[in-house]
Amino acid sequence: MAIQWFPGHMAKARREVSEKLKYVDIVFELVDGRLPISSRNPMLDAILQQKPRLVLINKADLADAQQTKKWESYFKQKGYYVLAINAQDNKGVKNIVPKCKEALKEKIERNRQRGIKPRAIRAMVIGIPNVGKSTLLNRLAGKKMAQTGNKPGVTKGQQWLRYGSDLELLDTPGILWPKFEDQEIGKKLALTGAIKDQLLHLDDIAIYGLDFFARYYPTQLMQRYQLSEEDMELLAPDLLMKITEKQGFRDDYNRGSERIIHDIRQGKLGRYTLDRCEEVGYEDEA
Template structure:
């Protein structure tokens, strides 16, 4: 199974980002806390060049907190400011402005020494589809300025949104990249909802999810579907069949797969992180 999604509006958005990057002071790069590396667009480094960056580890409420702390440290060590947030219920958003000023301290100091009049900081908000950009912007603006949806590809254009008097934010559509060199990244993005469901086989992604939870969070998997230790010893395909029957779908493995994917996305199997810091450090 090969997963890929790069529609025309993403190519257009990439061009627009390249054109407007010179008009902003800093980039807010949103990543999904459940896959903080796999949800980073590798094209960004080329587009953003040396522009200061604040990595916002969003959906932290769904991620394994121990892993999130390690990833915050990782990004700091890479030279980026980093902050774990949850834009859905506004947790961490009050720290964004202080963290932004901290990241731009030298630039703001130089402007002050030159006698320049203080102005609002301009930030571009960027990330892959369905990572929570529009939800964050609406929280900061205090009203619905950007269209949101629990599916990828909702934002199609770009718009400026003001946060108090200190920050102006440029919303951008979610941008993926033309080819996933590692198909495991495609599976992670499919499982968390960054890719349209019509573009992959749901049973393949459900099996991937079951393999992952069996390895890293077996107790959470067992609790959700009332599985015994003997059940967990089954092959992943057999486990999918068992869970499908337990959910009342008989032999409808498509429905069983859809239920598993939905449960994983909604956090019904508990908090989890697909990108393991230990594997990255190796």
């Protein structure tokens, strides 16, 4: 399954990011807590260079809490400031401004010593589609100002939003890379809904999800679909057939796949994190 998706507006967005970087003090890089690495744009490091960065691990309520702690340590080790948040429920959002001030304390102090009047911190919000940027912007703005939707790529404009007297935010459209060199990253993004379902073979994605849960969260998988220890010995394609049958869909494996993918996305199988720290060679004992 080769996934390639790079709409023209995303290429334009990449140029806009580079052009507008000089207007901001700090960049908020929003990632999905269930896949903190796979939901990052690999071009960002080259684009952002030395600009101060706050990595916001969003949807932390859906992710494996232990894994999130490990990823927080990973990003801190990389030299980034980091916060785990849940923009949907407004959890952790109030800590963003204090964290910004911490990241920019040297610049703020230099300006104070020079007699420069304090102003709001200017930040750019960036992230690939479906990581929750619009939801975060709405929370920070205090009202529904950014268009939101469950489909990736819904946010195509660019606008400034103000958060009290402390923060001015520049929204940017979501940007993705032109080609998924690693097809597993594509499957991870597909499983969480970051890629349009029309571009996928749903049974491939469901099988990937079943294989992952059987390996890392077998109890959650067993409980959701009333599976036996014997069922868990099945290969993922056979497990898909078993679950499809148990759901009453007979041999409609496409429908069975849709149900499994929906359940995973909605957290029906519990909290999970698809990206594992050991995959990037980081072994933290958090």
